Amino acid sequence: MLFLQFIIDKTRYVLAAGNIIEVVPLVPLQIQPNAPAYIAGLMNYRGKSLPVIDMGRLFAGHDTALRLSSRIVVVKLSVPSQKVRHIGLLLEKATEILTLEETEFAESGLENPQAPYLGKIIMDRQGMLQLISPQNILSAMDLELLFPASDGGQ
Secondary structure, eight states: OEEEEEEETTEEEEEEGGGEEEEEOOOOOBOOTTSOTTEEEEEEETTEEEEEEEHHHHHHSSOOOOOTTOEEEEEEEEOTTSOEEEEEEEESSOOEEEEOOGGGOBOOSOOOTTOTTEEEEEEETTEEEEEEOGGGTSOHHHHHHHSOGGGTTO
């Protein structure tokens, strides 16, 4: 199975390719005043507004460095009572595709309710990789903020 690797503070993570719609280069974002700090802004994605989550801010408390290897990864989410939605994830060093066996991933040994998006782990020659579940990145409150039920599930 294919996975996109990204790095935050020297820690390696992977996203399953099946969750990814598209990997796009950095584009200007429309900053949203008074939004939660981890919301980097909104991007124009194929003529529609797409919220972008700064994964460095969410995971490590600091903005993702804007490097040549930084990307916005568009992923799909299932939003209760709505159709599948998309968000962008602003990721650093998101340039490597890995082929890994999903059955090789094991429980991490740490249940962290504050970070439900952190999944199973796998070891390779470079060390540990942790699987990220995009579905669990946003809380129910975040989903209501970004995708209000009253917008008709556009």
